[in-house]
Amino acid sequence: MCINKVLSDIITIMDKPTNTEKEFLDKLKLLTKSKDKWEFAIDDVATGLSEKYSSAVTAKVLWLLGEMGLKYPLRMQEHIGKIANYLENKDPKLRERAENAIGRIGRADKNLVLPYLDRLMQMVEDEADNVRLSFVWAVVRIHSAGAIRITEKALQDYM
Numbered sequence: 398m399c400i401n402k403v404l405s406d407i408i409t410i411m412d413k414p415t416n417t418e419k420e421f422l423d424k425l426k427l428l429t430k431s432k433d434k435w436e437f438a439i440d441d442v443a444t445g446l447s448e449k450y451s452s453a454v455t456a457k458v459l460w461l462l463g464e465m466g467l468k469y470p471l472r473m474q475e476h477i478g479k480i481a482n483y484l485e486n487k488d489p490k491l492r493e494r495a496e497n498a499i500g501r502i503g504r505a506d507k508n509l510v511l512p513y514l515d516r517l518m519q520m521v522e523d524e525a526d527n528v529r530l531s532f533v534w535a536v537v538r539i540h541s542a543g544a545i546r547i548t549e550k551a552l553q554d555y556m
Contacts, residue, residue, distance in 0.1 A: 418454050421445060425457050435465045436472060443476045452488045459483060459491065463498030470505035477502060481513040489525035496520055496528065500535030507539050514539075 425445070428438055442465065445458030462480060466473040480502075483495035499517060503510035510517075520532035 418450055421450065422454060422457060425454075425461055429461060429464075432468065436469045439465050439469065439472045439476070443479065446476070446479045446483075452491060455483070456490050456494045459494035459498050463494070463501035466498060466502035467505050470502050470509055473502050474509055477509060477513065481516055484513075484516050484520060489523070489528050492520065492523065492525070492528045493531040496531040496535040500531075500538035503535070503539035510539060 425442065428434060428442065439462070442458055442461055445454055446462075447455075450458070459480060462473065462476060466477075477499070480495050480498045483491045484499075486492055486495070496517065499510050499513060517532065517535060520528055523529050523532070
């Protein structure tokens, strides 16, 4: 298949309204492979941070927003708060994905995620092992001296 046809299909698909989760996931899969379209698709992808979608869809959206945020951190600014809200979700997979997204965005521009560091630091005490592991990963990605200092203290308190 010609690359121009694929890109044309992606633009067409992202412009159509989505009625089902499968359609939205199909859009995300196409978009994942077309990084040159990411900058202009961030807002559309962020619409997946909605209670109308299942945890599986939301997890994919959080992952993709993290990837997009690594490449286009400033375009993510208005969505970081929504991502951070998932740090308090009952589903450990969504908490983990939110941490990863914040870590990726923070790696690109730590100043964007500094307002959310206190909430992120609470994840060191999470009941789920994978969430605590993702917490460490995210903080290391952010590379903030303050985040590392807070993490060291939190880990000492936890132990």
